[in-house]
Amino acid sequence: MPLPIGDNEILLGLGQGPVTQRLDRTNRHGVVAGATGTGKTVTLQVMAQAFSDAGVPVFAADVKGDLSGLAVPGSPNEKMLARAAAMDLALAPAAPPVIFWDLFGQKGHPIRTTISEMGPLLLSRLLELNDVQEGVLTIAFHVADQEGLLLLDLKDLQAALKYVADHADDIGTQYGNVSAATVGAIQRKLLTLQTQGAEAFFGEPALDLSDVMRTDAAGRGYVSLLAADRLIQSPKLYATFLMWLLSELFEVLPEVGDPEKPRLVFFFDEAHLLFDDAPKALIEKIEQVVRLIRSKGVGVYFVTQNPADIPDAVLGQLGARVQHALRAYTPADQKGLRAAAQSFRINPDFDTAEAIQALGVGEALVSTLDEKGAPQVVQKTLIRPPASRLGPLTPQERAALQGQSPVRGVYDEPRDRDSAYEILQGRAVQAERQAEARMREQEAAKRDASARPRASGRQTMAEAFAVTLVRTVASQAGRELMRGLLGGLTRRRR
Numbered sequence: 001m002p003l004p005i006g007d008n009e010i011l012l013g014l015g016q017g018p019v020t021q022r023l024d025r026t027n028r029h030g031v032v033a034g035a036t037g038t039g040k041t042v043t044l045q046v047m048a049q050a051f052s053d054a055g056v057p058v059f060a061a062d063v064k065g066d067l068s069g070l071a072v073p074g075s076p077n078e079k080m081l082a083r084a085a086a087m088d089l090a091l092a093p094a095a096p097p098v099i100f101w102d103l104f105g106q107k108g109h110p111i112r113t114t115i116s117e118m119g120p121l122l123l124s125r126l127l128e129l130n131d132v133q134e135g136v137l138t139i140a141f142h143v144a145d146q147e148g149l150l151l152l153d154l155k156d157l158q159a160a161l162k163y164v165a166d167h168a169d170d171i172g173t174q175y176g177n178v179s180a181a182t183v184g185a186i187q188r189k190l191l192t193l194q195t196q197g198a199e200a201f202f203g204e205p206a207l208d209l210s211d212v213m214r215t216d217a218a219g220r221g222y223v224s225l226l227a228a229d230r231l232i233q234s235p236k237l238y239a240t241f242l243m244w245l246l247s248e249l250f251e252v253l254p255e256v257g258d259p260e261k262p263r264l265v266f267f268f269d270e271a272h273l274l275f276d277d278a279p280k281a282l283i284e285k286i287e288q289v290v291r292l293i294r295s296k297g298v299g300v301y302f303v304t305q306n307p308a309d310i311p312d313a314v315l316g317q318l319g320a321r322v323q324h325a326l327r328a329y330t331p332a333d334q335k336g337l338r339a340a341a342q343s344f345r346i347n348p349d350f351d352t353a354e355a356i357q358a359l360g361v362g363e364a365l366v367s368t369l370d371e372k373g374a375p376q377v378v379q380k381t382l383i384r385p386p387a388s389r390l391g392p393l394t395p396q397e398r399a400a401l402q403g404q405s406p407v408r409g410v411y412d413e414p415r416d417r418d419s420a421y422e423i424l425q426g427r428a429v430q431a432e433r434q435a436e437a438r439m440r441e442q443e444a445a446k447r448d449a450s451a452r453p454r455a456s457g458r459q460t461m462a463e464a465f466a467v468t469l470v471r472t473v474a475s476q477a478g479r480e481l482m483r484g485l486l487g488g489l490t491r492r493r494r
Contacts, residue, residue: 110414144160
């Protein structure tokens with residue numbers, strides 16, 4: 001007899017009975033933890049497909065490439081069939097619709113954002129700026145906003161910083177000291193970032209968030225898989241990108257409270273990278289975004305080796321907990337084990353800490369929220385086998401699926417329109433021409449010895465620039481860019 005589960009639930013596995021996740025509590029977030037090789041990737045695969053089947057789009061980072069098998073039906077082996085039979089499950093091969101993404105455009109569609117959309121706070125995190133450097137970067141963003149200088153790619157930001165350095169005296173009287181040395185330090189870090197491949201991430205066409213929140217004609221949610229095997233080699237870029245995506249969702253989506261099912265489920269693999277060496281101010285912002293984004297109907301699931309990798313203020317907001325095996329060989333491991341055990345609602349039938357160490361591959365301790373939002377008693381759970389393939393796709397299979405993508409051709413070619421770099425280059429050329437014209441006028445006046453020198457009614461170059469600047473600021477004052485919680489643009493609600 002099949003396991004009885006409700007229409008608003010997805011099946012995770014079998015414990016003393018069916019172990020499920022309620023869709024109307026998925027926006028209360030969760031954590032999937034466990035040592036390497038204990039089955040976290042399979043759990044992600046099972047959850048992603050179950051959410052997709054329920055009509056919920058999913059975004060997940062594929063750090064090792066193993067999750068790509070989610071895109072094709074599986075070929076269950078004898079062990080998987082035996083597990084399915086023990087659960088009274090009919091293990092029919094199936095796969096959800098998948099869109100492949102890649103910041104570098106090699107294993108999926110490119111994902112881009114603009115410098116303006118990233119904002120100064122997350123960009124400072126990416127560049128590892130100190131407080132003084134972050135302050136100067138924030139000034140550069142503010143000046144660019146006020147003057148209508150679009151910051152789309154890295155060369156735009158480099159041009160804006162040069163503009164701030166060239167006008168440091170005027171800008172410093174209004175916003176504070178801007179030293180050439182500080183600007184130079186930021187420029188060097190931008191150059192380093194550029195050599196690491198981040199240049200491909202900044203630009204247009206920028207990602208339209210509706211493309212990671214798609215459903216297909218059958219009502220299944222698309223699973224957006226981010227190829228992160230190369231990206232993970234730049235952990236700051238990886239963490240900053242995923243935090244940017246989360247903050248964009250927070251800024252764009254309207255409030256929906258607790259919906260019957262989430263609008264999107266977001267899996268953040270290698271979650272410790274988000275918090276490693278992060279300044280306290282950024283962690284507080286992350287905590288705030290995680291707390292508030294649930295009202296937008298987004299569920300965030302952190303995937304990591306040990307729950308202790310996640311700050312307590314964030315961990316305390318994660319309602320669903322799936323804990324695979326941990327090994328406690330060192331004092332630090334033992335501390336993490338205790339923290340993991342204490343995060344569960346106690347089951348009197350077993351000792352939680354001992355149970356975590358004794359779990360086999362594909363087994364987990366699971367606790368989810370009930371209909372009232374309260375944590376349920378932790379259960380030893382045999383995770384259900386996936387219906388899609390275990391293991392990565394071949395490059396040929398990936399290319400074939402990408403050729404059928406609903407966003408094929410939308411993001412594949414970059415676009416470079418006039419922005420801060422081009423505008424400031426144009427101003428410089430215009431100023432040079434004006435200077436040459438004035439020099440010619442002065443030389444002509446000297447040669448005209450018979451005419452009495454008259455006071456020129458023309459403006460000096462400095463006066464002309466000042467008038468142009470005033471007019472530009474005045475014309476842009478009514479549409480100065482607004483920035484949200486993490487410094488990114490606050491976009492129009494959809």
